[in-house]
Amino acid sequence: MSGGQHGALRVLRQRDFGTYFLGNSLSNIGTWFQNIAAGLLVHELTGSTLLVGAVNFAQFFGAFALAPLAGAAADRFDRRRLLIVTQVAAASVGAVLALLTLTGRVTAAVVVGAAGVLGLALAFMVPALLALVPLLVEPDDLDAALSLNSVTFNLARAVGPVLGALVVERAGYGVAFALNAASFLAFVAALMVVRPRPQRRTVGVRPSLFATVRTVRDQRTWAALLVAVMALSTTTDPINTLTPELAREVFGGSDLDAGLLVAAFGTGATLTAFTLLGWLRRRRHALVGAMVVQGVGMALLAVAPTLPLAMAALAVSGGGFLAGVTRSTVRLQSEVPAEELGRVMALWSLAFVGTRPFAALLDGAVAEVFGARAAALVMALPVLIGALWVHRVLREDAQTTGGGRAEAR
Numbered sequence: 001m002s003g004g005q006h007g008a009l010r011v012l013r014q015r016d017f018g019t020y021f022l023g024n025s026l027s028n029i030g031t032w033f034q035n036i037a038a039g040l041l042v043h044e045l046t047g048s049t050l051l052v053g054a055v056n057f058a059q060f061f062g063a064f065a066l067a068p069l070a071g072a073a074a075d076r077f078d079r080r081r082l083l084i085v086t087q088v089a090a091a092s093v094g095a096v097l098a099l100l101t102l103t104g105r106v107t108a109a110v111v112v113g114a115a116g117v118l119g120l121a122l123a124f125m126v127p128a129l130l131a132l133v134p135l136l137v138e139p140d141d142l143d144a145a146l147s148l149n150s151v152t153f154n155l156a157r158a159v160g161p162v163l164g165a166l167v168v169e170r171a172g173y174g175v176a177f178a179l180n181a182a183s184f185l186a187f188v189a190a191l192m193v194v195r196p197r198p199q200r201r202t203v204g205v206r207p208s209l210f211a212t213v214r215t216v217r218d219q220r221t222w223a224a225l226l227v228a229v230m231a232l233s234t235t236t237d238p239i240n241t242l243t244p245e246l247a248r249e250v251f252g253g254s255d256l257d258a259g260l261l262v263a264a265f266g267t268g269a270t271l272t273a274f275t276l277l278g279w280l281r282r283r284r285h286a287l288v289g290a291m292v293v294q295g296v297g298m299a300l301l302a303v304a305p306t307l308p309l310a311m312a313a314l315a316v317s318g319g320g321f322l323a324g325v326t327r328s329t330v331r332l333q334s335e336v337p338a339e340e341l342g343r344v345m346a347l348w349s350l351a352f353v354g355t356r357p358f359a360a361l362l363d364g365a366v367a368e369v370f371g372a373r374a375a376a377l378v379m380a381l382p383v384l385i386g387a388l389w390v391h392r393v394l395r396e397d398a399q400t401t402g403g404g405r406a407e408a409r
Contacts (some may be wrong), residue, residue: 016136033291038055074124132196162263256362290321297320332348
């Protein structure tokens with residue numbers, strides 16, 4: 001067993017992180033029940049991929065609009081308690097959506113509205129979630145912990161869509177929404193158990209997120225890492241927006257096939273996390289290489305002639321995505337001072353989630369006019385173009401610091 005695998009297993013055996021990992025995994029799986037059910041339901045009600053994109057726009061717009069407040073909240077307030085509040089709020093929204101669906105009163109507008117309210121909770125959740133992880137493990141275990149934290153999202157992406165599609169097929173949309181609500185409460189139970197180390201909070205005059213933007217602008221390496229996260233996240237949008245049309249119309253499949261497409265991406269990411277992260281950590285150009293792999297995989301999706309080949313392309317893209325996000329996030333978490341971490345993670349959230357509403361609208365609009373294949377090809381461009389700029393900045397940083405620091409971490 002590799003050293004990276006040993007480190008991951010050691011961190012999972014720790015009471016606080018192991019409990020957090022389990023609860024967060026269940027919550028993320030439930031979120032994919034919501035995502036796959038919402039996309040399929042709106043596509044069934046309207047037949048419009050653009051409106052499926054509107055669901056994703058609504059879900060992620062809160063992270064864009066509330067990033068200044070969310071980052072400051074993660075630095076000023078207890079992160080564990082803040083997460084509990086957001087999870088309870090999200091569970092309440094999920095329960096209302098399930099009730100409306102089960103009683104036959106759901107409409108496309110209701111689904112979009114529920115996604116928007118869930119997005120408000122998501123905006124406060126992401127910076128607090130990322131800033132909490134360093135308080136659950138020792139500094140030497142941070143790399144493994146952050147990799148495993150990425151695994152929770154991608155393991156959920158591998159398992160959740162398939163299970164969600166099966167639930168939709170066998171029990172209906174309302175049950176899928178209800179299970180999502182229950183998953184939020186499972187994470188609340190886990191958060192009630194964990195005991196993170198004391199948090200160094202911001203006191204006195206509250207620094208604005210715009211001050212943090214200026215700091216990041218002066219730290220070109222941090223800016224490049226955030227651009228990498230933004231490009232990687234933007235290129236994942238076809239997973240949410242295009243899979244209903246790809247499965248049903250391009251490949252002539254079923255709702256389950258839509259879940260399998262999403263799961264293929266998550267499977268590639270999860271396999272990468274458990275088998276390649278230790279190796280990637282020792283490679284100078286791992287981040288840029290991962291960005292290229294993700295973009296090439298998405299481009300291959302656009303031209304795949306069959307569903308199995310499309311799934312293989314998405315698995316490749318998922319592997320690149322996981323490697324790229326982990327490498328960039330680990331470095332940010334390692335370099336940013338603890339008292340600024342919440343605000344910088346709010347910028348991370350803005351890069352990772354805040355760009356997604358606009359990507360969803362662009363993706364849906366291109367698919368509406370030119371088809372899902374053309375949209376997938378267009379969405380491969382951000383990460384491929386971004387890789388060129390990130391490579392240049394990190395290379396200059398490595399030359400300035402006299403070594404291969406920029407991508408060796």
